[in-house]
Amino acid sequence: MKLIPLILMGCGGVGLQLIHHIVSCRSLHANKGVRLRVVGLCDSKSLLVASDVYSMELDDSILLEVCRVKSNGSSLVTLASSGEHQAYSGPEVMRKVIEIASLLGKSKGLTIADCSASSETIGVLNQVVDLGCCIVLANKRPLSSSLEDFDKIYGDPRRIRHESTVGAGLPVISSLNRILSSGDPVNRIIGSLSGTLGYVMSEVEDGKLFSEVVRTAKTLGYTEPDPRDDLSGMDVARKALILARLLGLRINLDSIKIESFYPEDMGPSVMPVNDFMKNGLPLLDKDIEDKIKRASSNGNALRYVCMIEDSRCEVGIRELPKESALGRLRGSDNVLEIYSRCYNQQPLVVQGAGAGNDTTAAGVLADILDMQDLFP
Ligand SMILES: NC(=O)c1ccc[n+]([C@@H]2O[C@H](COP(=O)([O-])OP(=O)(O)OC[C@H]3O[C@@H](n4cnc5c(N)ncnc54)[C@H](OP(=O)(O)O)[C@@H]3O)[C@@H](O)[C@H]2O)c1
Numbered sequence: 238m239k240l241i242p243l244i245l246m247g248c249g250g251v252g253l254q255l256i257h258h259i260v261s262c263r264s265l266h267a268n269k270g271v272r273l274r275v276v277g278l279c280d281s282k283s284l285l286v287a288s289d290v291y292s293m294e295l296d297d298s299i300l301l302e303v304c305r306v307k308s309n310g311s312s313l314v315t316l317a318s319s320g321e322h323q324a325y326s327g328p329e330v331m332r333k334v335i336e337i338a339s340l341l342g343k344s345k346g347l348t349i350a351d352c353s354a355s356s357e358t359i360g361v362l363n364q365v366v367d368l369g370c371c372i373v374l375a376n377k378r379p380l381s382s383s384l385e386d387f388d389k390i391y392g393d394p395r396r397i398r399h400e401s402t403v404g405a406g407l408p409v410i411s412s413l414n415r416i417l418s419s420g421d422p423v424n425r426i427i428g429s430l431s432g433t434l435g436y437v438m439s440e441v442e443d444g445k446l447f448s449e450v451v452r453t454a455k456t457l458g459y460t461e462p463d464p465r466d467d468l469s470g471m472d473v474a475r476k477a478l479i480l481a482r483l484l485g486l487r488i489n490l491d492s493i494k495i496e497s498f499y500p501e502d503m504g505p506s507v508m509p510v511n512d513f514m515k516n517g518l519p520l521l522d523k524d525i526e527d528k529i530k531r532a533s534s535n536g537n538a539l540r541y542v543c544m545i546e547d548s549r550c551e552v553g554i555r556e557l558p559k560e561s562a563l564g565r566l567r568g569s570d571n572v573l574e575i576y577s578r579c580y581n582q583q584p585l586v587v588q589g590a591g592a593g594n595d596t597t598a599a600g601v602l603a604d605i606l607d608m609q610d611l612f613p
């Protein structure tokens with residue numbers, strides 16, 4: 238049986254679902270001759286590790302206990318240390334992760350999975366690459382911060398997977414990498430990469446008021462707690478930046494033209510969220526309605542997309558042909574159209590659910606297993 242040691246950073250919606258997948262896939266993995274050994278887990282405050290990372294692991298009963306504690310909103314610290322595992326907090330967390338990475342990185346192919354939503358993990362990731370670890374990311378931050386961090390973390394492309402950073406579990410990154418590694422030049426990517434904004438645009442297209450649609454989306458839990466986090470376009474821009482960098486563009490977030498749905502004077506630092514929902518949003522209705530009408534009279538659909546072409550990378554509202562994959566898009570699916578030499582008239586299209594704890598965690602798990610052939 239091939240053993241795969243793993244440290245998981247982040248025990249939120251995605252991290253906990255990943256734990257569930259790992260536990261429920263035990264016999265499936267055994268049939269494939271592999272076993273995942275979770276040796277450490279951390280949240281924003283603390284780290285839980287097996288007492289001896291060579292011979293022990295956090296067994297399934299502890300893993301399920303972690304799920305219970307974290308779903309109750311408690312911290313990992315509440316799990317007292319025992320003979321089998323220890324808890325660390327504060328600056329000790331990073332030191333301990335590095336220590337385990339130096340023990341199990343080169344020798345055992347330790348995988349570090351980042352399912353946090355934080356920039357604080359970047360420092361650790363930078364260090365563990367030098368220790369021979371494999372990295373799997375659902376967190377977009379490490380690849381959408383500085384170019385220096387990107388280069389470092391992507392130093393050995395065989396040891397990093399990050400499918401869930403764009404389009405959740407959809408095979409966006411792997412499709413793109415396959416095209417690129419065959420020497421087929423990609424000259425244009427256009428995609429709808431926010432389930433929330435996809436939903437909003439298709440409801441508005443059906444004649445509903447923008448403000449009403451956003452309020453409903455918030456009530457249904459489709460948006461972030463402050464919907465401006467979706468409406469600013471920043472999340473889409475981070476995904477666009479990751480795709481652009483894969484195509485070789487040496488750019489940063491601040492060189493992407495980002496169109497926000499709201500003006501600066503309705504921003505989070507100026508207007509409290511309740512005020513925005515009640516008084517800000519309705520002021521935006523007219524403009525969106527006009528844009529929809531104009532698009533429709535041109536025979537087009539209006540979408541919020543990322544566009545990467547030549548050395549340009551933009552994120553914003555665009556008119557697209559109704560009969561294209563993007564134009565046909567309904568609801569919260571993500572869609573990505575890739576144009577290259579081989580896919581020039583008809584693009585390669587990847588489409589499906591682009592969010593959700595389950596699909597995102599499944600993407601992370603598949604990434605972890607995908608790298609294991611590196612280690613005989
Ligand atoms: N959910 C989706 O549909 C989806 C889809 C695609 C990609 N993603 C990405 O997947 C990641 C996780 O999403 P989520 O919905 O699970 O987020 P979440 O529920 O907010 O969970 C984030 C977790 O990260 C932990 N954390 C924060 N800072 C940390 C640090 N410095 N070190 C280690 N852990 C830290 C948090 O700890 P506490 O528990 O102590 O707060 C929490 O457990 C995000 O980057 C998100 O963008 C999510």
Ligand SMILES: *[C@@H]1O[C@H](CO)[C@@H](O)[C@H](O)[C@H]1NC(C)=O
Binds near residue numbers: 249308593594
């Ligand atoms: C994802 O998990 C979080 C935390 O467990 C939960 O609050 C949220 O409702 C889940 N999201 C979905 C779409 O199931």
